[in-house]
Amino acid sequence: MELLRNAVRPYAWGSRTTIPELLGREVPAPHPEAELWMGAHPGDPSRIVGPDGDERSLLELVEADPLGQLGRECAEHWGNRLPFLLKILAVEEPLSMQAHPSAEQSAEGYAREEAAGIPRDAPNRNYPDPTAKPELVCALTEFHALAGFRKPERTVELLRAIETPGLAKYTELLAAQPDSDGLRALFTTWITLPQPVLDELLPEVLDACVLHVKDHGEFDVECRTILELGEAHPRDAGVLAALLLNRLTLSAGEAIYLPAGNLHLYLHGTAVEILANSDNILRCGLTPKHVDVPELLRVVDFTCADMPILRGEPSACGEVYTTDAPEFELSRCEWDAGETGSLRVDNGKPQILLCTQGSVRIKAESGQEIELRRGQSVWVPASDPAVAVHPAESGRTQLFRATSGCL
Structure with a gap:
């Protein structure tokens, strides 16, 4: 350690x-x-x-x-x-x-x-x-x-809420095929638009987003995001592509x-x-x-759905965020002010422990002890014995544990 x-x-x-x-x-x-x-x-x-x-x-x-x-x-x-x-x-x-x-x-x-x-x-x-x-x-x-493609039916509602003469044909393209194939077709069309066409369409879309925000429309947050991206990247097809994705907070x-x-x-x-x-x-x-459009289209998954929000599942190491990634596993442990309980971290895998709030004492079965302050992290090799983690302060404490995933 x-x-x-x-x-x-x-x-x-x-x-x-x-x-x-x-x-x-x-x-x-x-x-x-x-x-x-x-x-x-x-x-x-x-x-x-x-x-x-x-x-x-x-x-x-x-x-x-x-x-x-x-x-x-x-x-x-x-x-x-x-x-x-x-x-x-x-x-x-x-x-x-x-x-x-x-x-x-x-x-x-x-x-x-x-x-x-x-x-x-x-x-x-x-x-x-x-x-x-x-x-x-x-x-x-x-x-x-x-993150991830919004359900096409909902995206059609958004596009119709900000519809302009130049946008209408693209809205109808997706409305006629509201599925993954329709999304692929619209996404491909937008990111391959000739620059002169894009230079006409984007200002129209941005102006429509401004009006939607002023009118306190249903898609206020989505439109504000498009305006932010359009201001930073005024001639970029990625601004249009952003209209197709789930907006998450x-x-x-x-x-x-x-x-x-x-x-x-x-x-x-x-x-x-x-x-x-x-x-x-x-x-x-x-x-x-560098943007490689043909290779991007080979890689992008056009599955469309609401993006799942993970809140952590109880485990021996606090709350674990379960995924199918074999490369990693992340868990989070928190102690409220005044809590004194310890967390046992078994070994056999490579691990990094990161303190993001308060401070913790990490004690190995060998007797080695380290105090970890906010912003600090420790490496725990697979061959080390198990460690116990205790909050070192009376205030709120937070610790993240990163390790390899299940093969």
Whole structure:
């Protein structure tokens, strides 16, 4: 069991206050800070902090002792790699719209791009690694997102509520076929519109959204989101695509799971995210980065339904967010002010424990003890004995546990 020092990623969409405040640093930061990474990702691995202050890369530690750090089952299944990455997300501005490929699509795409000789760090590379990238995001504050395709009948209602002369034919296209195939047809049409056509249609749609908001229409939140995206990306087809997705507001503790093919976009808020240790992203728009439309259409899942909100199910380690992802499992444990009960965390798998509120004492059966303050995390290798977690303060305390999933 070792304390971690974690990398901060300074993407432009991040907050200048959230992560610095979480880590007890000066606020505001000089530049936006978007993500705090906890894990063994080759691009920015966490550092193990020894008792005398010396540091070592967690990636190097795993590579040197995969069986001890990961456990035999995890090491053998994932090729001696830690299969998950844990993050804090601090979303101040919307991210790009994107989807992630399945394991089969990733393996095939990676092999294809390797054979074509595309450098792994090339801007037009879709598959820098051969693995899937499912993810789960759990809100720490109110968290706003677009995720998954809304039921087509409901989207037709939205399009008719903001209908313009230029939009009408697209509305009727979906109304005539209100199913996954109809969504695919409309989505494909919109993201392949010639720029001159898009430049005429988008202002019409945005003006209609302004009127809908002024009239306090039924789709006020959806229209405000389209206006926000349109202001940031005034000539981007992704603004139209956003009309097709579920608009979600998560309360603290609520989560959404994004399996392969789920088209999504994070809008605003702070969250804990756990995802497979992969960089495979197919972007749809709202970004200056590479957009490969044919490959995106191969990956996107056009299943249409309300997006399930996960609230955690009781387990031995607090509340667990159940998914079918074999790469990860996330659970959350909370103590109200004055509670003193302990949490036993059994071992046999690689684990990261992250304190997001208050502070906790973590004591191993070997006698080792670490106090974990807000914003800090520890690495617990598979070979370590079980640990007990106790709240170290009288106030409210929150702890997240990340580990590998069920194979």
